[in-house]
Structure formats: structure tokens, C-alpha cells
């Protein structure tokens with residue numbers, strides 16, 4: 093059974109994934125290659141980083157916690173221990189060392205779960221790739237290094253005093269040097285000059301200066317092209333179309349899966365984000381395991397799979413709250429995660445908190461109930477995991493008016509009081525052009541949501557304005573019209589440094 097885990101992947105790997113259980117691993121871990129490179133090497137003041145990596149905390153700050161992880165890895169012994177000690181000498185107690193200390197035990201666990209005959213692809217960017225390659229050598233063995241793949245893309249030009257930073261690095265290692273490992277040779281088109289000279293005929297002997305075969309003879313049958321090289325030109329997902337910051341393009345993941353896995357094999361993505369590797373695995377008939385530490389990502393993957401495979405993707409979700417006490421615990425542990433999870437229950441996404449004008453709005457949901465596809469209607473959501481101020485419903489009503497939204501909803505862990513219910517009842521109705529009537533101000537408790545209740549609004553199954561799902565289906569993905577507004581425009585597209593990997 094395919095599995096989607098919410099949680100820290102190190103815990104999930106240790107508790108749930110057996111040795112030699114996986115045929116292919118792709119990992120795209122978070123990386124703070126931010127505007128200021130020094131952030132990785134200096135003591136962070138925390139402000140900017142905290143806002144951006146809130147979802148998974150200060151993972152790579154050099155502090156007591158990372159020093160402990162560092163010590164654990166050193167104590168394990170072996171080549172990883174040697175590599176980490178060398179990094180300590182080189183980098184001192186810096187944030188880069190903290191990052192590498194975080195990565196080391198992950199790689200050790202991934203090596204354990206990967207079958208000896210199979211492969212791992214580590215996606216990173218040039219900020220840390222040189223250190224990560226040494227770490228990969230220490231875990232998988234330098235002899236098992238297969239390729240350094242350069243994923244080249246184009247983006248909006250920025251930064252006048254350097255060449256454009258338009259590539260990521262993907263390290264491909266196998267888990268042993270056996271010749272039996274899964275590898276399906278892929279081909280790319282011949283160069284224009286080769287095509288001009290030889291057409292598409294198969295060339296059967298001889299070598300030119302590049303090591304390509306040249307004709308002593310050409311065959312009638314068509315050649316499959318030239319063997320794929322390690323520089324891949326694949327367009328990135330344009331920011332406006334991203335469901336998630338750092339979303340990778342589906343063709344990139346499909347290429348990796350097609351090369352290093354076969355049908356019915358198991359693909360693992362331990363940092364799966366919005367689930368590009370999972371969608372590729374599902375589409376190509378592989379089994380899959382995805383892990384992410386944010387409810388935002390897990391909720392999004394569920395919507396993406398639903399949209400792309402119309403309910404046909406079967407999988408189990410582990411680690412999400414399924415009862416009221418679970419939800420209470422999540423709210424007490426981390427109010428942002430609680431908020432993202434609660435919004436995920438109704439198919440909404442977190443609102444960007446940085447925008448002052450959006451005060452009082454935790455999430456948004458869109459719907460269309462008119463023939464004119466451009467008439468997008470809005471639902472404003474407020475989430476409360478703790479006590480609710482007495483005037484909250486009045487304020488929410490004010491927000492709906494201010495935003496000219498059709499419906500406002502409070503999602504709450506606590507039961508609403510009578511005055512709150514009255515306030516909601518007094519807010520009237522939204523009358524859809526379809527003739528249906530829906531309360532303008534609604535309250536849903538988490539208990540009700542867990543019991544299957546949903547927001548009362550005009551629903552549609554097919555509407556051309558909804559963002560289309562991945563190529564596996566033409567079906568619309570309802571309510572995926574969100575984007576991480578400011579992050580995308582300011583930071584991913586026009587930034588002078590490489591796109592931040594969170």
C-alpha cells in the first residue's frame with residue numbers, strides 16, 4: 093500500500109521503514125540558500141529565517157540541539173564520523189555545520205532502507221553541494237557515485253555582477269557497485285549536425301572526437317537517439333503555477349523514476365513537499381512512500397492526488413490527527429501546524445501572514461457558481477485552536493464585508509458559545525445564482541469536521557478556471573488556486589541568488 097506520512101522523516105524512517113524496503117530514493121531537502129549567503133555561516137539573528145522556515149523550525153542553526161546531533165553522528169564511528177569531524181575543523185560551529193549535522197543521520201537512515209541493488213538521488217543547490225557530495229561519499233562510498241546531474245532551467249534574470257544562477261545539482265549514487273542495479277537507459281535527440289549528416293539511421297561502429305559512434309555503416313532502422321547525458325534542460329514550474337514553493341517539475345521526477353525504477357517498485361521521497369515525486373510514481377505505476385513534516389504539504393498532496401487520479405490513487409495516511417485529543421495535542425504543540433491542518437480538512441490553504449492587509453484571515457477558499465468563469469467567489473476562513481475573543485464573530489463579519497467575500501467560516505477547537513451562534517445566524521445568507529442558499533457566517537468545530545461535516549457552499553466538480561491538475565488527468569483540482577504570493581514574486585522569481593529551497 094502506498095503511504096503518506098506526516099512527521100519528521102528521521103522518526104518515520106526509524107519506526108516505519110524496514111531495511112532494504114525501498115527501490116529508489118529521491119530527496120529534495122530544505123535548504124536556506126537565501127539572499128544572504130552568510131546566513132549559513134554566521135550566527136543567525138533569526139528574524140528573516142524564522143519567518144521562512146517556520147514550518148520546520150531552526151533545523152540548521154548551530155545550537156545545543158545540532159551540537160548533540162553532531163556528537164551522535166561522530167560517536168557512530170565509520171566514514172560519516174570522519175567526514176563530520178573534518179567538517180567541524182573546516183567550518184567551525186557554523187550554521188553550515190548544523191545543516192550537515194542534520195543531513196548526516198538522514199543519509200545514514202536512507203542508506204539502510206535502500207536495497208543494495210538500487211539508487212538514491214539527492215537534489216540540492218550549489219550553496220552546499222560540495223559538502224553534501226563528501227557526505228554522500230562517506231555514507232554510500234565514493235565508488236558508488238554515479239552522476240552529478242545538472243538540472244538547468246531559466247528564470248527571470250537578476251543580479252548584474254554574476255552569471256545567472258540557473259541550475260540545481262542532483263547527486264546520483266547507487267547503494268552498491270553491482271551491475272544488476274535498476275537502470276533503464278534513456279535517450280535524447282541527436283544534435284542538429286548529426287541529424288543533418290546521418291538522419292535518424294542507426295550508426296554501428298567507430299567513434300568521433302566526443303566518443304559518439306560515427307558511421308562505418310548506418311542501418312536502415314532508426315536510432316533511439318544518443319544516450320542521455322547529465323545536463324538536463326527542463327523548465328521549472330513558473331511561480332504563478334506553483335502549488336508550493338520549491339515545487340519541482342513533474343518531467344524532472346519522471347525522468348529520474350523512469351531511469352532508476354521499474355513498475356511496481358517502491359519509490360521513497362522523505363522530504364516530499366507538494367508531492368511531485370509521488371504524483372510521478374503514481375502516474376508511472378510505481379509504489380510510493382512520501383513523508384513531510386508540514387500539514388500544509390500533506391494536505392496539498394491529498395488534493396493533488398485526488399485531482400490527478402480522481403480518487404484512484406490508493407494510499408494510507410499516517411501521523412495526522414484523527415480524533416479530538418489528537419487535534420488538541422497538535423494545537424497545544426504548534427498553533428501554525430494546527431491551523432494548516434484544520435484548513436487542509438476543508439481544502440483551504442494558509443494565508444500569507446506577512447500581508448498586513450489580510451488581517452483576520454487565516455485561509456481562503458475559492459468557488460465558482462457562474463457561467464462566467466472569471467467570477468471567482470471567495471470564502472474567508474478564521475481558525476482558532478484556543479479561546480475565542482467575545483467579539484470574534486463580529487470581527488469576522490467585518491472582514492467578509494471588507495473583502496467583499498461571499499462566506500466567512502470559523503473553524504474552532506472549542507465549542508462556540510450561544511452569542512457566537514446568534515451572531516452567525518444574524519449574518520444572513522449567500523444566495524447562489526444556481527438558486528441554492530448558504531449561511532454567510534458559519535461555525536464548524538474540529539469535532540464536527542472530523543465527523544465529516546463540511547463548509548456549506550456551492551460546489552462544483554468541473555470548472556474550467558480551477559487550476560488544472562498534472563498531466564495524468566484533465567480533471568480540475570478544486571481550490572488549488574492559491575499561491576504563496578509574496579514569496580513567489582519577490583523571492584523565487586526576481587531574487588539575485590538561487591531560488592531558496594525553504
Ligand SMILES: C[S@@+](CC[C@H](N)C(=O)[O-])C[C@H]1O[C@@H](n2cnc3c(N)ncnc32)[C@H](O)[C@@H]1O
Pocket residue numbers: 099100101102120121122123147148336337338339340341362363364365366367368369383384385386389593594
Ligand atoms: C524543498 S521542499 C520539497 C519540494 C518537493 N520536491 C516538491 O516538488 O514539492 C522540502 C520539504 O521538506 C519538508 N521537511 C523539512 N524537514 C523535514 C523533516 N525533518 N521531515 C520531513 N519533511 C521535512 C518541508 O516541509 C518541505 O515541504
